[in-house]
Amino acid sequence: xxxxxxxxxxxxxxxxxxxxxxxxxxxxxDLTLHKGEVLGLIGESGxxxxxxxxxxxxxxxxxxxxxxxxxxxxxxxxxAASEAExxxxxxxxxxxxxxxxxxxxxxxxxxxxxxxxxxxxxRVMAREKAEADAVELYRRMRLPNPEEIGxxxxxxxxxxxxxxxxxxxxxxxxPELIIFDEPTTALDVTTQIExxxxxxxxxxxxxxxxxxxxHDLAVVAQMADRxxxxxxxxEVEEADTRKMLAEPREDYTKSLWAVRSFARPEQPPAxxxxxxxxxxxxxxxxxINVLTDVSFDIHARRTVAVVGESGSGKSTTARVITxxxxxxxxxxxxxxxxxxxxxxARSRGELRQCQMIYQMADTALNPKxxxxxxxxxPAEMYLGLKGKALDDRIRDLLSLIELEPDxxxxxxxxxLSGGQKQRIxxxxxxxxxxxLIICDEVTSALDQIVQEGILKLLSxxxxxxxxxxxxxxHDLAxxxSIADEVVVMQQGVVVERGPKxxxxxAPKEEYTNxxxxxxxxxxxxxxxxxxxxxxxxx
Amino acid sequence: MNVIxxxxxxxxxxxxxxxxxxxxxxxxxxxxxxxxxxxxxxxASFGIAVILFYVLVAVFGPLLAPFGEGExxxxxxxxxxxxxxxxxxxxxxxxxxxxxxxxxxxxxxxFATTALAFVVxxxxxxxxxxxxxxxxxxxxxxxxxxxxxxxxxxxxxxLTIFGTSVLTLILVIAAxxxxxxxxxxxxVAQGIVVMDYIEAARLxxxxxxxxxxxxxxxxxxAPLVAEFGLRFCFVFLSISALSFLGLGIKPPTADWxxxxxxxxxxxxxxxxxxxxxxxxxxxxxVAVNFVVDWQLHRASGLKE
Numbered sequence: 001x002x003x004x005x006x007x008x009x010x011x012x013x014x015x016x017x018x019x020x021x022x023x024x025x026x027x028x029x030d031l032t033l034h035k036g037e038v039l040g041l042i043g044e045s046g047x048x049x050x051x052x053x054x055x056x057x058x059x060x061x062x063x064x065x066x067x068x069x070x071x072x073x074x075x076x077x078x079x080a081a082s083e084a085e086x087x088x089x090x091x092x093x094x095x096x097x098x099x100x101x102x103x104x105x106x107x108x109x110x111x112x113x114x115x116x117x118x119x120x121x122x123r124v125m126a127r128e129k130a131e132a133d134a135v136e137l138y139r140r141m142r143l144p145n146p147e148e149i150g151x152x153x154x155x156x157x158x159x160x161x162x163x164x165x166x167x168x169x170x171x172x173x174x175p176e177l178i179i180f181d182e183p184t185t186a187l188d189v190t191t192q193i194e195x196x197x198x199x200x201x202x203x204x205x206x207x208x209x210x211x212x213x214x215h216d217l218a219v220v221a222q223m224a225d226r227x228x229x230x231x232x233x234x235e236v237e238e239a240d241t242r243k244m245l246a247e248p249r250e251d252y253t254k255s256l257w258a259v260r261s262f263a264r265p266e267q268p269p270a271x272x273x274x275x276x277x278x279x280x281x282x283x284x285x286x287x288i289n290v291l292t293d294v295s296f297d298i299h300a301r302r303t304v305a306v307v308g309e310s311g312s313g314k315s316t317t318a319r320v321i322t323x324x325x326x327x328x329x330x331x332x333x334x335x336x337x338x339x340x341x342x343x344x345a346r347s348r349g350e351l352r353q354c355q356m357i358y359q360m361a362d363t364a365l366n367p368k369x370x371x372x373x374x375x376x377x378p379a380e381m382y383l384g385l386k387g388k389a390l391d392d393r394i395r396d397l398l399s400l401i402e403l404e405p406d407x408x409x410x411x412x413x414x415x416l417s418g419g420q421k422q423r424i425x426x427x428x429x430x431x432x433x434x435x436l437i438i439c440d441e442v443t444s445a446l447d448q449i450v451q452e453g454i455l456k457l458l459s460x461x462x463x464x465x466x467x468x469x470x471x472x473x474h475d476l477a478x479x480x481s482i483a484d485e486v487v488v489m490q491q492g493v494v495v496e497r498g499p500k501x502x503x504x505x506a507p508k509e510e511y512t513n514x515x516x517x518x519x520x521x522x523x524x525x526x527x528x529x530x531x532x533x534x535x536x537x538x
Numbered sequence: 539m540n541v542i543x544x545x546x547x548x549x550x551x552x553x554x555x556x557x558x559x560x561x562x563x564x565x566x567x568x569x570x571x572x573x574x575x576x577x578x579x580x581x582a583s584f585g586i587a588v589i590l591f592y593v594l595v596a597v598f599g600p601l602l603a604p605f606g607e608g609e610x611x612x613x614x615x616x617x618x619x620x621x622x623x624x625x626x627x628x629x630x631x632x633x634x635x636x637x638x639x640x641x642x643x644x645x646x647x648x649f650a651t652t653a654l655a656f657v658v659x660x661x662x663x664x665x666x667x668x669x670x671x672x673x674x675x676x677x678x679x680x681x682x683x684x685x686x687x688x689x690x691x692x693x694x695x696x697l698t699i700f701g702t703s704v705l706t707l708i709l710v711i712a713a714x715x716x717x718x719x720x721x722x723x724x725x726v727a728q729g730i731v732v733m734d735y736i737e738a739a740r741l742x743x744x745x746x747x748x749x750x751x752x753x754x755x756x757x758x759x760a761p762l763v764a765e766f767g768l769r770f771c772f773v774f775l776s777i778s779a780l781s782f783l784g785l786g787i788k789p790p791t792a793d794w795x796x797x798x799x800x801x802x803x804x805x806x807x808x809x810x811x812x813x814x815x816x817x818x819x820x821x822x823x824v825a826v827n828f829v830v831d832w833q834l835h836r837a838s839g840l841k842e
Contacts, residue, residue, distance in 0.1 A: 322741055343741055351743045364734040368756035378742055428738070 003034040013068035027233040036207040040224030044447045047230040049213045053179045058086045091118035095170035099182040101162040105154040112150030115169045137168040141198045160191035178210045188474040189518040215447040218520030222527040264459045264482045270299030273336045275468045281330035290316045291492045303469040305483035313492040314472045318438045352382045355429035359441035361421035365413040378431040397427045419450035438470045476519040488512045556580035559587035585828030596641045603635040608790035639792035648774045654712040659719025664750045667727035681717045697785045726758045767830030771823040
């Protein structure tokens with residue numbers, strides 16, 4: 001039996017404005033969604049996923065306009081409808097869950113106040129009824145203490161809980177359609193599972209149709225009945241999830257599927273003096289010890305991945321190595337010699353040897369400096385290059401990170417894409433000609449195709465320049481592709497460490513096992529199996 | 539009726555100057571900046587035109603002025619008639635000449651004072667934010683203490699102690715105003731020093747001076763420039779106020795503030811001559827604020 005069509009978008013065109021010109025963002029996309037169906041929208045950044053998702057509510061962001069096509073929601077033409085009509089739908093029959101719950105909740109109001117807003121405004125429920133209903137939905141979203149969690153402010157609950165509270169809020173009026181815009185992208189793997197399971201359950205229980213936007217294929221495989229692939233504002237292909245995963249038709253889709261296949265060749269066990277040796281480090285802020293007795297080594301041409309959930313002390317370890325946070329106990333050896341604990345006591349030579357690449361390239365590059373100075377400064381400072389020699393070096397570095405020097409050398413960071421900015425971060429680290437580069441979640445903010453490009457680049461540079469990497473991440477798929485050794489951290493303690501192959505094949509500790517099993521796989525049954533194995537209701 | 543005609547004429551003049559100035563800047567600007575000037579609001583182009591006019595008058599003052607600055611050229615309080623187009627003041631000096639020289643003195647001193655206040659205030663403010671800890675506490679609390687004293691009283695006090703010369707006038711007003719700039723620069727810089735690029739630069743081993751100059755200042759420019767415009771007007775007003783009280787610019791140096799005071803008697807006879815220097819101050823203040831508003835608007839990214 002064919003289900004009733006809920007949302008029908010035909011030949012949708014959306015244009016965005018840059019300066020005075022309008023350029024197309026979505027170029028004639030068709031989309032059909034039946035009642036109770038979940039459609040996954042995937043594609044790299046800039047594919048128009050979010051724009052399309054918002055258009056399903058008849059909404060265009062500032063600086064965008066819907067320029068063609070029709071949007072039909074249950075017989076209502078959303079393009080022709082007045083703003084008042086559309087408003088009466090939003091929040092009541094169509095709801096939206098944004099990527100960052102932390103940024104979407106108003107920090108000045110309690111969760112339940114924000115929950116009640118839509119039902120009360122749309123006159124679906126009275127305030128008391130809505131509050132009681134909130135508790136019920138919080139329970140169904142498996143939030144701890146459903147009776148009282150609503151009375152907290154957004155900053156008093158964790159990121160994963162906030163994302164679930166956001167979904168509960170979207171369900172408040174029992175909408176027929178929910179648009180999820182990358183709801184788990186900002187969460188770490190173990191939290192992601194909980195949110196995914198909760199979202200999937202509640203959508204099924206209420207028979208809500210959903211559009212699930214993400215760039216993570218493994219996630220979409222768990223959530224969606226059908227998948228639509230977008231590329232630069234056009235549809236590539238659409239099929240049922242299982243069919244799409246098993247036999248993608250288009251080359252572009254195949255390339256998306258193959259992203260996770262990159263793997264650095266296995267390296268022989270390292271010998272000799274390690275470049276960096278962290279010895280029994282205990283460090284912290286104020287009265288709290290964030291790290292307790294942490295030890296590990298990093299050898300030349302090897303990548304050590306430090307993994308763990310947020311708050312496990314990964315970044316703090318990096319701060320100890322760079323000297324931003326002098327340790328309370330223990331020391332950091334560099335080529336066998338102890339480094340001064342604070343960075344201001346280190347010589348330029350010592351500072352040069354250890355460079356850092358940051359997670360957010362946006363905040364790691366001074367937006368007012370041109371690439372010439374951003375990349376050139378370390379070379380100028382440490383290596384004393386000037387004039388022509390400096391210019392040549394900057395051009396070499398740009399070629400090394402696969403950006404065309406003549407085109408890019410005088411640009412500002414704002415004129416680059418996310419992946420290009422991260423490449424500039426890498427070039428800046430390389431300009432110092434270091435022995436160790438600390439990569440702090442360098443690929444987390446990038447979508448998978450760009451991620452792969454960065455990982456390949458890092459791997460190539462490692463072989464060419466004999467670099468050692470300390471790779472901080474919560475993404476175990478990344479670890480699988482490039483790490484040689486893995487250090488697993490939990491609450492400031494090294495739980496387990498060893499060569500990647502050994503650790504992945506036979507994790508000794510329960511925590512390692514939990515982390516490893518939480519990495520989404522492309523198999524659409526993965527989440528069911530995992531939840532069953534963990535003894536939770538599927 | 540007269541008032542309405544006058545207002546309509548002023549408004550028309552404003553439009554004519556604004557449109558003409560915008561057209562001129564659009565043609566003269568290099569190709570890359572043309573869109574900036576094309577999208578410029580009329581208020582901003584008018585403001586720029588007026589400021590340019592003041593600057594020209596100040597620079598070419600001695601060439602433009604028909605008489606000498608302190609020269610007594612006729613009877614006192616002469617009406618507006620050739621060769622004294624704006625009449626004479628209470629000592630029989632040419633009013634137009636004094637207005638032109640006043641542009642030099644008042645605007646020049648105000649600019650020097652504001653610039654000094656900004657150099658000192660913003661460097662110290664950014665340094666305090668960068669250094670943090672007790673250094674930040676001491677400098678900031680000291681500045682707070684200074685700010686607790688009303689600015690005019692404090693300037694009067696300092697001027698009585700150090701005497702009234704142009705140099706002390708500049709230093710005193712700059713010192714008072716630098717405290718305000720310090721607060722702004724510090725709070726803006728506090729938002730910047732926590733960015734990863736500052737951490738990266740510190741880890742690279744950059745000196746404080748370079749961090750302030752190359753890493754922080756370019757990112758703090760927008761609010762500082764906006765504040766510069768406002769401060770400039772305030773300085774203007776405080777110089778005029780001090781001159782009016784007799785502690786600012788010493789006669790016979792022409793100064794708009796003291797010119798109002800000296801000729802104030804005329805107002806009682808229904809003559810608007812003493813209001814001309816006041817009008818000159820008001821016009822410049824408005825013009826500077828038009829330009830500042832435009833800059834703020836651009837910096838905040840609020841298009842349309």
